[in-house]
Amino acid sequence: MKRNWKKIALTSLLSLTLTLPLASYGQAAAQTDLTNMPPTYRDVLLDTVKNDNGAARELRMNIFIPPTAKKTAVPVLVYVHGGGWAKGSYEGDDAKKRLSETPTSSQGAMMDKDNTSSYKIFKDVLNHGIAFVSVDYRLNSEAALPAQIYDVKGALRFLRAHAHEYGIDESRMAICGTSAGAHLAAEMALTANRPELEGTVGGNSGVSSKVIACVDYYGPTNLLTMAPEMDSRLQDPAQAAETHDSTRANESILLGFAGNGEGVGTLRKISEANDTASPYWPMVEKAKLSSPAYQVTKDAPPFFIAHGGHDSLVPIQQSISLQKALTEAGVENLFICNSQAPHGYQGEDTNKAMMRWLCHKLNVKY
Known part of the structure; x- marks a missing residue:
């Protein structure tokens, strides 16, 4: 009987000895989560441009280089924020921390506990040895x-032109975004080096804007068809028309077509009628040129697309149309739909699949 007690005691001691290091490792891992690190290079000035009213506007970026980076250049993921093209900032969740540097601030604590923020979901690439911009x-x-x-x-060209300075591998650059940011990310990925869409922002006109992968989280892909594609079970058709077709719609304002009698709804009618004689036909062409679904070619980079089945802002058909165009062009793509996801958090399974896919495309270990 004494021998049995000795065996039990020895087993318990071994179990305790084995579990203690594991607990310590878990604490260390939590402390080194890089999604909370500050920018390595903060508020980097890309250019001072002009708004349509002539006012000066500074364009900046935050660059995060994983501390694990040594002498070898690291790949980079460029993040484009959402906000309906009407709000948001390149600072993302880090703006909350900037308000107070004290780790006990309530704002900082809120950010640290927020695991559903799209900004932090993509900033997680730092934990995989990928730079985040x-x-x-x-x-x-x-x-x-x-x-x-x-x-x-312009930001892409700038990063490639200054790749050596920041320790970035210019041959391994990917782009991502959510919602309106995903629209811009996809448009950029599909029209790399197209003269009519390059512009001169930031200079570096001889530098390529090409990326090798794009992650599109529930982004608009056809600016002309958002309202009619919205599922009436998710949003009333009249409300969808107000949201996407009216002169107050963010798409109408984005196109610069928000005056009396204008709006996306007007452009769609002209497009459907193929009324090339309309004085507004150039605006129809502008809307199509700015819509990723119309810009797919066989030379497009691989795409990862995620869209929730309960998205009541951007119709899921927008992602389906892009995925169809990519497939028909022979472009590699992966489309994941969480049937219950809204316009926002897509679920941990989707995020993990995205990160694994992205690491593979950027040739780093997941």
């Missing part, structure tokens, strides 16, 4: 298309 662009209240595309492409 969050870029700025003019909002639709500041300038109309194609200004936003020019801004994002």
